Amino acid sequence: MSQGKRRSRGGIPSSADDVAGNGLLNRRALLGGGLAFASAASAATVTGAAAEPLKDAPWSLETGAVTPVLQTPSRFEKNVVRTLSNPNNEMRTSHARTPHHLLDGTVTPNSLHFTINHSGIPDIDPAQHKLVIHGMVKQPLVFTLDTLSRYPLVTRMAFLECGGNSGAMFSNEPVQATAQGLHGLVSNAEWTGVPLSILLDEAGVDRSAKWLIAEGADSLALHRSVPVKKAYEDALVAIYQNGERLMPGNGYPMRLLLPGYQGNMNVKFLRRIKVVNEPAMSYYEARTYSQILPGGKAYRFHFLQEVKSFITNPSFGQALKGPGYYGISGIAYSGNGRIAKVMVSADGGTSWAEAALQEPVLPKAFTRFRMPWRWDGQPVVLQSRASDDAGNTQPTRAEFVAVRGQTKKPVASANAFPNQHYNGPTSWGVASDGSIKHVYA
Amino acid sequence: MSMRNVLIATAAAVLALGAAYAAETPNLGQPIAEADVAAWDIAALPSGVGLPVGSGNAVEGAKVYAAKCAACHGDEGKGGPIVRAPLFGGPPLTEGIDVRKTIGNFWGHATTLFDFTRRAMPFNQPRTLTADEIYATTAYLLYLNKIIGENDVIDAKTLPQVKMPNRDNFIIRFPDKI
Incomplete structure (x- = not known):
């Protein structure tokens, strides 16, 4: 990776502000002006006639609409919705993907947070819901939403990512889909809840026990084994999501939150925690979320969602409207901690420049990265690679495939899950007409 | 008292x-008394902890399967209108990272089969099967996967002892996190 390496195309000298090939600009251009920004701005070509004279629009000349009790987005934003894999609630899993290519910032609105429900969404009366902690404890205890709400609560940002997110990236040919289609099974929210360690201590957990079985109140009674170690690190029983009670599809009225760990382990509709001394080998951990490796062995207990990033803007489904200045931005996150650095390339990984990271950079949460860019109208390949503060860097796709493999035939749909835990890069190929394709680079 | x-x-x-x-x-x-958690305490662990009293074999299980499972999974586990993938077979895992995972080619523990049937099946009538029905269905599916014989009795003692073909092919990804 050659940071700051300049490249010119066709003998045209690169600008003094270029920090990597194909027009990536110094990120200081984003940090409040100075020469770099002035220069970058002036370098963009202003085209076309002057703007029309301004006048009042109809909506500025009449009283507006009634104020609703619950706000919904503007009618002009109707395309900003989740995509559904099972809209008719047939007897199979339902996935709803977050539209990353239509969002910015770091917080996923609750209405757009991804959900996966394996047997529909249970209609739980919070007044009757119970959470029991039992097994290898001195005294089994039952908690209600009311009693948990009286505990000293903790608030933190955390991303949640399905272990199968980005599954289509295992295809041997790039699947043409948006960032929503490819990576829509990750979202980021502010979660508020009770540290699980407090509840375990109150029950008097036998500290020789290594495992918890966490189980939901859904019709499958979905259960996962969780190391006691994680419970004492940072696990929460979450009861608020972005300031309001959990969305039904996200586990109302309470869910387990294991920051940085595979989504399915963050058991929703949490009703039972049993302290045990062996893992349950549940269907979802022993079968669904165990990954076949090249050669025929398989990973088990792939707890961590490892360091990852992808560009959301520009990306597939959008089109550039001619040469000039564009802000590249995307999402980076790591289950190991904070994002330390995101590198961006516009020439398919030949040269790289460091992106600006939007503060605050929080552990196990989305970090928004931004990179100023002046497109010269020629074909380019945009790509990002993130590093975390634990010293991990996203592998290149070639490095990833060398260890984890890829399919022998192209994957037919972004909804397919040929394998799991892809954390290589995503590349967007911009053609000279401004159209964008998903490519491998 | x-x-x-x-x-x-x-x-x-x-x-x-x-x-x-x-x-x-x-x-x-x-x-709450541990005994009063019993109705929810349904996890069956690989060691056999959590397995109830009861038993069944594949001959009995074929009848339970035909009555309670075949509508979705098809006759004799061959795949049906709701779940098209058969409940047995599957290519060797060496054939690709995306091969279909089955009880026979992938599952490491027979207790997982009992546990999932007990908690989640039938899909639209979960937790309605008796312990004997679950043991029998488990035996039938193990038989279809050529792991046990048709008359082998499956119960709390024998189930944990069933050696699944793929049991030893797993790598714990993050052992330091346990």
Whole structure:
């Protein structure tokens, strides 16, 4: 990776502000002006006639609409919705993907947070819901939403990512889909809840026990084994999501939150925690979320969602409207901690420049990265690679495939899950007409 | 012991626990006897912990399967209108990272099969099968996968001893996190 390496195309000298090939600009251009920004701005070509004279629009000349009790987005934003894999609630899993290519910032609105429900969404009366902690404890205890709400609560940002997110990236040919289609099974929210360690201590957990079985109140009674170690690190029983009670599809009225760990382990509709001394080998951990490796062995207990990033803007489904200045931005996150650095390339990984990271950079949460860019109208390949503060860097796709493999035939749909835990890069190929394709680079 | 004395004793135990384990925390949990958790305590672990009394074999299981499972999974586990993938077979895992995972080619523990059937099946009528029906269905699916014989009896003692073909092919990805 050659940071700051300049490249010119066709003998045209690169600008003094270029920090990597194909027009990536110094990120200081984003940090409040100075020469770099002035220069970058002036370098963009202003085209076309002057703007029309301004006048009042109809909506500025009449009283507006009634104020609703619950706000919904503007009618002009109707395309900003989740995509559904099972809209008719047939007897199979339902996935709803977050539209990353239509969002910015770091917080996923609750209405757009991804959900996966394996047997529909249970209609739980919070007044009757119970959470029991039992097994290898001195005294089994039952908690209600009311009693948990009286505990000293903790608030933190955390991303949640399905272990199968980005599954289509295992295809041997790039699947043409948006960032929503490819990576829509990750979202980021502010979660508020009770540290699980407090509840375990109150029950008097036998500290020789290594495992918890966490189980939901859904019709499958979905259960996962969780190391006691994680419970004492940072696990929460979450009861608020972005300031309001959990969305039904996200586990109302309470869910387990294991920051940085595979989504399915963050058991929703949490009703039972049993302290045990062996893992349950549940269907979802022993079968669904165990990954076949090249050669025929398989990973088990792939707890961590490892360091990852992808560009959301520009990306597939959008089109550039001619040469000039564009802000590249995307999402980076790591289950190991904070994002330390995101590198961006516009020439398919030949040269790289460091992106600006939007503060605050929080552990196990989305970090928004931004990179100023002046497109010269020629074909380019945009790509990002993130590093975390634990010293991990996203592998290149070639490095990833060398260890984890890829399919022998192209994957037919972004909804397919040929394998799991892809954390290589995503590349967007911009053609000279401004159209964008998903490519491998 | 009278009910009142039980309550006093329980309260005293909880107070003692609070002092020993969580002097500064709210202690708002309501004590419950382990026996009263039984209806929810349905996880069957690889060691056999959690398996109920009962038994069944594949011959009996074929009847339960035809009545309760075939509508979705098809006759004799061959795949049906709702779940198209057969419940047995599957290519060797060496054929690709995306091969279909089955009981025979992938599952490491027979207890997983009992557990998932017990908690989640039939999909639209979960937790309606008797222990004998679950043992018999488990035996039938193990038989279809050529792991046990048609008349082998599956119960709390024999189920954990079933050696699944793929049992030893797993790598714990993050052992330091356990």
